[in-house]
Amino acid sequence: MSNDFGRALIDWYHLVKRDLPWRVTQDPYCIWLSEIMLQQTQVVTVIGYYNRFIKKYPTVNALAQANESEVYKLWEGLGYYSRARNLIRCAKEIVESYEGKFPQTVEGLKKLPGIGPYTAGAIASIAFNVKSHAVDGNVMRVISRIKMLEADVRNPKNRVVFESEVMRLMVNDSGDFNQGLMELGATICTPKSPKCHICPVQSFCMAYSSETQLNYPVKTPTPKKERLRMAVVILKHKGAYLMHLRPVGGLLSNLWGFPVVQVDGECQSPERLAREYLASDFGIQVKFDKETKGKTHIFTHLIWEMTLYHYDLIEMPDLIEDPEIAWVEPSAFSDYAIPTAFKKLLDLL
Template sequence: MPDTKKSQPHIEILQTNLLRWFDKSKRDLPFRRTRDPYFIWISEIMAQQTQIDTLIPYYNRFITNFPTVFSLAQATEDAVIKAWEGLGYYSRARNLHQAARLIVSDYQGRIPDTLAELIKLPGIGPYTGGAIASIAFNQKVSAVDGNVLRVISRYCNSFADIGHAKTKKQITGWLDSILPDAAGDFNEALMELGALICLPKNPTCLICPIRSGCQSDATGTTGQLPVKVKKQKQITKQVEVGIIKQNGRLFFIRRPEVGLLSGMWSFPITETAVGSGQDIKKKLRENFPELSEPIFIGTSRHLFSHIIWEMSVYGFDLDKLVCEAVATRYLVSDQAESQSDYQFKSLSEVDDLALPIAFSKLLALLTDF
């Protein structure tokens, strides 16, 4: 980060030009028409892994379902997950739900107004806490996300690795030291500039309101910044999916409480090296010895942030078995621990389940099964 004295003129340009531009050019978003911390919180959690323009319909649906922190706290987890459907990264919804319950039980429904208190809540880290504290409560704290790291790295011509915690800490500290009184607007303006003008590729420097102070523009290094050392690549996994059918209903289990898609409903699966149907058959036969040979249904591919599932889908028809007997046997498996961890559902009832997209898209393969 720049030496404070040398950078003084740049700081003034950053503060003044950015706020003036934001005032005139900011996008009109539903959560920008309010300072209600509940709505700011929901929007910030959604924005963590979703583009702002994309999340608007999801935001509207979510706050229609849960207009207050009390309604969110009182809802069932399945209802919250259902309202989150389509946004992915479901741990965000689960954390929102838990945090809402804590806010009601420990804070009488009042959302904390300081960064220190906010980051004690599930799902709220320094960025989200800073955004809520500054935007909803006008606290003088920064909110540093990927957009902000990019803008500041370029503005200050910094070649420090933005994937490194130390760099983030330095940028956060520097921003905290230069925040104007309108800290919430300033934080939003930095994010907005990163989203609209100082883009990852091909930033539109010609129309940038802070160009006159930008050190990477002056030295021609914008294309090299920010520096981010690549992390591990995505891993591809072969997954066999077992779709068990009985009396026109399909068998679902709840996934374990830890790991990928934790606590969500799914078809039974195995990770396998081959994808021939033998692994899922072997696993299911531990509990369902009467299982028929697997019927190959089709394949599907699903991308998570760091894992790709190449899914081979196999069907098993249990029409000759008694539903309860099957379900009871399944209890001894390591994937289901109680009756609330498995269920049979007809296709028309599947909508009631919060079924992750990785599995719900498999339903389209079942027309002939």
């Protein structure tokens, strides 16, 4: 089955593959960048970001020397900003430890910051034709249906099951094989409405033959996202708004936003909490102006329900001269790397 399946898949891939900018090269830098961007992000969104990124940083050496704030600004809107931090770390590691050349083995690639088993396998197979698996959600869905696997795709321990099945089916042209599986999952073997009637490997699919495609992949129910009430401080002075650089390591790390504090269920006065937060963390004394409805923002694992608390500045303290604090006029918002959660609020202002 493996040779026939693999050849049918690759022949189809060569015939119908989408024209994507990272598919015109085997440069590991381009493949790495595209794979990092494609994590949790749709292809149609990534194309523009990828082209702008490659134009500004055409090589790993150029990225290793980049200004971090400029990288974050280019990344703005893609979300999951830890990926951008790891891009910089990884580029520097490749230049400093590998003379600017990507390792050509899966194990070597996995030692680099931000590169896990999937990304390592994708780079190794596509750039260097190493026979290696690259198993993401699309691939697990395809393999689940082809083999009618009962393994829960949400259980990380089961990933090895799908990796083993991919290796059993793989042919020598591993790069095109892996990309074929990804393409099949993205365009044909979709979650809710698979186009089985035009699938190039229909004859190999056990779920299709038993008319049970929609029973696969097996998934445990998704846990409910935690909902958090967030008080957002809106402090305006001489036409500019107070913003601060969020600390490295937490949510929205190293990005600019309005001061924000979580409101627990027992809090009777979110406004007072926000005002005390300004005083304790920023040394700023303010007078309350008004409360307005904010926006809701959905992260991977939680939901922010934001309420805006507007204040007037009583006195400008000396402590405000801080590199992690800025007074930003609306015309200058575009100069700062502001995550989507806070960009949603800009129109309200």
